[in-house]
Amino acid sequence: MRAAEVVIIGGGPAGLIAAAETARLGLDVLLLEEDEIVGRPERCAGLYSIRGLERLGIQLSKKYVQNLVWGGVIHSPSGEAFEVSSPEPVAIVAERESFDRYLAERALKMGVETRLGSRATSCSLGIDSKSCVTRLEGGAEIKSEAAIIAEGSAARLSRRVFKDYYAPFWLPIVQLIVKNHGLDKRAAHVWFKSYLKDFFGYLVPINEELGKLGVAARQDPLRKAQRLIKEEMPGAKILGYSVHSVYRGPPLELGLKGRILLAGDVAGQVKATTGGGIVTGGLCAKAAASHIHKLLREGVDGAYKTATRGLYRELKATYWISRMLSGLSDKNLDDIIRSIRESGFNKSLSFRGDMDFQVTGVLKSLATVQGLRFATSLMRSLI
Ligand SMILES: Cc1cc2nc3c(=O)[nH]c(=O)nc-3n(C[C@H](O)[C@H](O)[C@H](O)COP(=O)(O)OP(=O)(O)OC[C@H]3O[C@@H](n4cnc5c(N)ncnc54)[C@H](O)[C@@H]3O)c2cc1C
Known part of the structure; x- marks a missing residue:
């Protein structure tokens, strides 16, 4: 033995x-x-945060880094959006x-x-x-x-x-490699959609042309991913896809x-x-x-x-x-995303947010002028 x-x-x-x-x-x-x-x-x-890799003691290397990401854009079901971005790269695409x-x-x-x-x-x-x-x-x-x-x-x-x-808590997820996504390669994109209630759809750019697009759903993830592509990047071509599961x-x-x-x-x-x-x-x-x-x-x-x-x-x-987010209506999501943009809360998130400690980052960001403005504006739109 x-x-x-x-x-x-x-x-x-x-x-x-x-x-x-x-x-x-x-x-x-x-x-x-x-x-x-x-x-x-x-x-x-x-998509891994640079700060997270530092916390793990893992050095960045050309051997695996495909792209650098400065922030992200979050899209609501009706097309509202806010951007979180930093003056320097916050994440890598590996x-x-x-x-x-x-x-x-x-x-x-x-x-x-x-x-x-x-x-x-x-x-x-x-x-x-x-x-x-x-x-x-x-x-x-x-x-x-x-x-x-x-x-x-x-x-x-x-x-x-x-x-x-x-x-x-495992959810089927389909990940596609798409060509000609037409989006800025420095930002990851997240879409909330009425047909994506189990999870959002994402695009993680590999470069100006190629990206990894993912959709997790209990039913028909591939069909839903194709719909997302048609709506958000109509010129894109699917080069291949694979099916896995993701923990929620x-x-x-x-x-x-x-x-x-x-x-x-x-x-x-x-x-x-x-x-x-x-x-x-x-x-x-x-x-x-x-x-x-x-x-x-x-x-x-x-x-x-x-x-x-x-x-x-x-x-x-x-x-x-995440459970609360999946229970929100499209209108709630629209209101939240609009309020974040209008109050400037996204700027506060850009400075204080943390990709790995998301709740802590949001709480820190709430304790700012923009955070208070966001909370007030959200209350007004929800009442
Ligand atoms: C589509 C998709 C996109 C994702 N995107 C991201 C992302 O952008 N950023 C991020 O942080 N995370 C992402 N994740 C999650 C990430 O991939 C997982 O959190 C990560 O892979 C978990 O690592 P792990 O080592 O725990 O498990 P795994 O990566 O699954 O590795 C487990 C290993 O154990 C081996 N194994 C299993 N059973 C045995 C056995 N009996 N004997 C010997 N070997 C065995 C397997 O072959 C495998 O190599 C994504 C997941 C999916 C599915």
């Missing part, structure tokens, strides 16, 4: 970030990825396969052993509760002192390991005796408003690594929960905001 101090299951961003951090802290790490190639299939718009490969190389440099084409079929605590056993397809077993499961939306293993695993729920709090932890999408560490999980899942993955280091080297349990408390509070609030 092979042994490692820490086994990490899943070679997506969460697993790769957890692995690099665990190895950086001096532990012996084995990462298992079921696919033969890291980062495939491409399942991401690749080519996801190259991003994952970059993270894999980084993990390798830290000393992580990676096994591609290795699917874990189970992960359990040993009888002493101080060890873990991971079984692989084909029958091999790996003994470790701790494990992090970062298996993404599949959640096959987590459902087996945690009897109370419950995450019915609250974060999950699950762990086994501090030895088996979940990180990333499988733990719902995602902003429910946008489905974005690279930075938030990555921050939790780093916290999981630090927890295991403290447990194995100092015998201290509980660091994961403490380190992620603030982020979990934020993600839970984001979840409730």
Whole structure:
């Protein structure tokens, strides 16, 4: 039986970030990825905040950056819009396969052993509760002192390991590559539409010509995406599309005796408003690594929960905001978006907003003159 101090299951961003951090802290790490190639299939718009990547300690690299984004434009159902923009780039557009490969190389440099084409079929605590056993397809077993499961939306293993695993918050999403979008390549676009009640539609520009357009919906996401293109970028051509699922729920709090932890999408560490999980899942993955280091080297349990408390509070609030947004009528959305523009609240958001800590950013922005003006104007239009 092979042994490692820490086994990490899943070679997506969460697993790769957890692995690099665990190895950086001096532990012996084995990462298992079921696919033969890291980062495939491409399942991401690749819009990550620069501040978030800094928080993760991930350097920007030409190897994966496709474009820089200065802000965004939010469109209401009737065509009202407001813009949030910054004097300097706030986000990158990443080519996801190259991003994952970059993270894999980084993990390798830290000393992580990676096994591609290795699917874990189970992960359990040993009888002493101080060890873990991971079984692989084909029958091999790996003994470790701790494990992090970062298996993404599949959640096959987590459902087996945690009897109370419950995450019915996945929504089908279709992402299309479009040509001739005709929009400014420095801004991401978001559209609220009456036929997109489950989620908004987005366009993340790769360059002046190409963009990634996404629509998540319980029913007919592709047809709805085609309608969005027809309405908003009539000259655009669809080059291809792929179907995935995106998480729209609250974060999950699950762990086994501090030895088996979940990180990333499988733990719902995602902003429910946008489905974005690279930075938030990555921050939790780093916290999981630090927890295991403290447990194995100092015998201290509980660091994961403490380190992620603030982020979990934020993600839970984001979840409730996303539920509130999906319950709004088209008129409510029009009123809100018009009030934001007319009050100048978008300028306040441009300075104080935070792509990853959205609720905190909005609350900070509300405590300004423009914030008060927005709140007053919104009240007037709603009454
Ligand atoms: C269309 C779309 C657009 C998105 N756009 C953005 C965006 O712009 N910005 C953003 O921040 N987020 C975005 N997201 C979300 C982002 O892609 C996820 O949050 C992120 O991929 C989660 O990373 P992860 O490592 O938790 O899971 P994953 O990326 O799903 O990785 C899990 C890995 O585990 C492997 N695996 C699974 N089971 C096993 C097993 N039993 N044994 C071994 N390996 C296993 C899988 O092969 C996979 O490689 C988007 C998602 C979608 C679907």
